[in-house]
Amino acid sequence: MIRGADIVVRSLIAENAKHIFGYPGGAIMPVYDALYDYSDQIRHVLTRHEQGAIHAAQGYARVSGQVGVALATSGPGATNLITGLADAMIDSTPLVCITGQVAAHLLGTDAFQETDVVGISMPVTKWNIQVRRAEDIAPAIAKGFHIARSGRPGPVLIDITKNAQTEAGEFNYVPCLSIRSYRPYFEIKKDEVQKAAELIKAAQRPYVLYGQGVVIGKAEAELKAFLDKTGIPAACTLLGSGAISEEHPSYVGKLGMHGNYAPNMLTNHCDVLIAIGMRFDDRVTGDLKRYAKQAKVVHLELDPAEINKNVFADAPVLGDCKQSLSMLTEAVEINSHDEWLSRFKELELLEKESVIANDLSPTKVGLTMGEVIRFINQYKADDAILVTDVGQHQMIAWRYFDYKTSKTQVTSGGLGTMGFALPAALGAQMYDYSRQVICVVGDGGIQMTIQELGTIMQTKAPVKVVLLNNNFLGMVRQWQQMFFDRRYSFTELDNPDFIKLAEAYSIKASKVSVRDGLSEAVADMFLHDGPYFLEVVVEKEDNVFPMIATGCSVEEVRLS
Amino acid sequence: MNRYTILIYTENFIGILNRITIIFTRRGINIDALTASESRLDGIHKITIECAVTEEQIIQLVKQIEKITDVIKAYYFMDTEVVYQEIALYKLPIDSLDASLEKVIRQYNAHIIAAEKEFVVIEFTGHKEDTQALLETLKPYNLLEFSRSGRVAIAKPRFSVSEYLNNQTL
Ligand SMILES: Cc1ncc(C[n+]2csc(CCOP(=O)(O)OP(=O)(O)O)c2C)c(N)n1
Numbered sequence: 210m211i212r213g214a215d216i217v218v219r220s221l222i223a224e225n226a227k228h229i230f231g232y233p234g235g236a237i238m239p240v241y242d243a244l245y246d247y248s249d250q251i252r253h254v255l256t257r258h259e260q261g262a263i264h265a266a267q268g269y270a271r272v273s274g275q276v277g278v279a280l281a282t283s284g285p286g287a288t289n290l291i292t293g294l295a296d297a298m299i300d301s302t303p304l305v306c307i308t309g310q311v312a313a314h315l316l317g318t319d320a321f322q323e324t325d326v327v328g329i330s331m332p333v334t335k336w337n338i339q340v341r342r343a344e345d346i347a348p349a350i351a352k353g354f355h356i357a358r359s360g361r362p363g364p365v366l367i368d369i370t371k372n373a374q375t376e377a378g379e380f381n382y383v384p385c386l387s388i389r390s391y392r393p394y395f396e397i398k399k400d401e402v403q404k405a406a407e408l409i410k411a412a413q414r415p416y417v418l419y420g421q422g423v424v425i426g427k428a429e430a431e432l433k434a435f436l437d438k439t440g441i442p443a444a445c446t447l448l449g450s451g452a453i454s455e456e457h458p459s460y461v462g463k464l465g466m467h468g469n470y471a472p473n474m475l476t477n478h479c480d481v482l483i484a485i486g487m488r489f490d491d492r493v494t495g496d497l498k499r500y501a502k503q504a505k506v507v508h509l510e511l512d513p514a515e516i517n518k519n520v521f522a523d524a525p526v527l528g529d530c531k532q533s534l535s536m537l538t539e540a541v542e543i544n545s546h547d548e549w550l551s552r553f554k555e556l557e558l559l560e561k562e563s564v565i566a567n568d569l570s571p572t573k574v575g576l577t578m579g580e581v582i583r584f585i586n587q588y589k590a591d592d593a594i595l596v597t598d599v600g601q602h603q604m605i606a607w608r609y610f611d612y613k614t615s616k617t618q619v620t621s622g623g624l625g626t627m628g629f630a631l632p633a634a635l636g637a638q639m640y641d642y643s644r645q646v647i648c649v650v651g652d653g654g655i656q657m658t659i660q661e662l663g664t665i666m667q668t669k670a671p672v673k674v675v676l677l678n679n680n681f682l683g684m685v686r687q688w689q690q691m692f693f694d695r696r697y698s699f700t701e702l703d704n705p706d707f708i709k710l711a712e713a714y715s716i717k718a719s720k721v722s723v724r725d726g727l728s729e730a731v732a733d734m735f736l737h738d739g740p741y742f743l744e745v746v747v748e749k750e751d752n753v754f755p756m757i758a759t760g761c762s763v764e765e766v767r768l769s
Numbered sequence: 770m771n772r773y774t775i776l777i778y779t780e781n782f783i784g785i786l787n788r789i790t791i792i793f794t795r796r797g798i799n800i801d802a803l804t805a806s807e808s809r810l811d812g813i814h815k816i817t818i819e820c821a822v823t824e825e826q827i828i829q830l831v832k833q834i835e836k837i838t839d840v841i842k843a844y845y846f847m848d849t850e851v852v853y854q855e856i857a858l859y860k861l862p863i864d865s866l867d868a869s870l871e872k873v874i875r876q877y878n879a880h881i882i883a884a885e886k887e888f889v890v891i892e893f894t895g896h897k898e899d900t901q902a903l904l905e906t907l908k909p910y911n912l913l914e915f916s917r918s919g920r921v922a923i924a925k926p927r928f929s930v931s932e933y934l935n936n937q938t939l
Binding site for chain 1: 779780782783784787788791795828829832833835836838839840841934
């Protein structure tokens, strides 16, 4: 018999968790006490806020493909996890979050720091449970890990009462391999693949849209093989970026509100749309009533609830896309679509002339976000990880970052959580100190979780923070300019001296406001051994284009 | 909009009903009636939900319900595909129990299931239209209280949850 708190830690070790991110407090103290004894086997990272802990766990999970683990106390500790849970839920990120809870006999009495976190987190977890006895801890953790990582991944929350942590129980860790009520995978139906293959074979202008499902399903090679064989143009969603190299001849760009011109425009000109591991988010589709109505739709998807949710699929293929893609590749014929591809290239030229040239090599005085990314590309390593926050810088960094390999992109896609980047970058870096982790963040978003500079200081995680400072909540300001008559209502920021702030955390920092020296500053950042904070003061009122305004059709994508 | 009956087979875990109802809440869909009880199978609960939605909505609702980890299987049916009943109880003052009321009870094939010093309780089982009709009839008799259950239902098409469980290749 061992103490419940030891069961918690040993279960995590049994699940091969190497890092956990957390913040202590009364109801979780026994677990913290246990962690003290296992610090050689599992590394706990003390963040400065529970939101930081869960975003760090998300960053860790996204680059590692493993389950991220976060730890928090009851009450406010637990409620501080909610944003991260919602974020992980919508972006299918595998997490196991463990929260302390008041002792079982106090449940329902409004005891100090009691909150119904199981109730609160229900809509934003894939599964959650409250454990009130020591012997139930290990089975709950085993089940939690299985649910978090299998099928369409997602966050799990396990709430453990304090008495369960202090009481003793048998420990015999049995991994959970199946649950009778839960079907994470489906056998792929050959006739579904066949039907999809027929549509693709008959297509004149087929078009592939791929999303994060390819990354989660580790189907990058299968996607490449499919595109190699068929020569079909392919565009990615925000979270699908990096799944195939952007140098692949089939790659035509990015989808959605601030994606590329051609991929959006030509969605309404293809005859067969092949969606792979993506869920037709409204930021991708624009007005659904005018979305790809001319096309037959093939949808390779693991989650049955995503099929026909937003876009009707003429040929759905339910199942893991790693498998269905290779079956599909087998069933289709070698082909090429040069003429159709050239239409993408033509429109790309238009975007290059009217948007990209000015973004990347501006002639005006003020610095653009785009040119900063251009210099990052120049000096970064091939496998560098880009972590972004939410706003204009996120879209610009996504548009111009040179994705060379999979799992090099970490951003809050579905929820759009400002404050995500700094802690997520820390988490990504904890997974691998030898990889470059570049955190591109806005002056608004960084101040939502800026306290995590303290965690970077303490862990010495060599995160490269690039603050693109426009002294505005830029994305909101852009909307105010475009849709609210330039009425800049509460979007301008009086900012602190970020350099002093970074230096207060003993992080080496520098600031650039003019073009001269930008290149060197970026180069210096990468040369520095350890965390680095680079502030670039950019043009205050630049806008991100192309843009599909809310409610517009993909064909109404604007270049200015 | 159609009237649908959803039959849900779940593990008997705390909170499962909550997980199911928030799927409706989030989409602004009203649950017209809900009942929960043990099923024929040990440890498996059966939840019956009645709601009025479009076909697209019901498909999405049932998929979302099935996605819940602790839900074993969920099915939806049109009214023509289920045999269903609701039970209603009517409380009336004892002095309204006269020959005419007894006639009503006989006509409806309802039953007096409790008679106390001050009141009687009448039980009647049927579809909502039937129990509603009796309610209207009883109102002039000084009806004191009325209570109606959610629908309980058995599907006409053959399906077997135990077979489904056995076939799960785990
Ligand atoms: C937590 C949160 N609050 C509000 C928003 C709405 N929002 C989206 S982008 C944005 C502005 C972001 O400004 P900044 O971080 O400076 O980045 P920029 O757009 O200037 O690059 C806001 C307020 C959000 N996405 N998340």
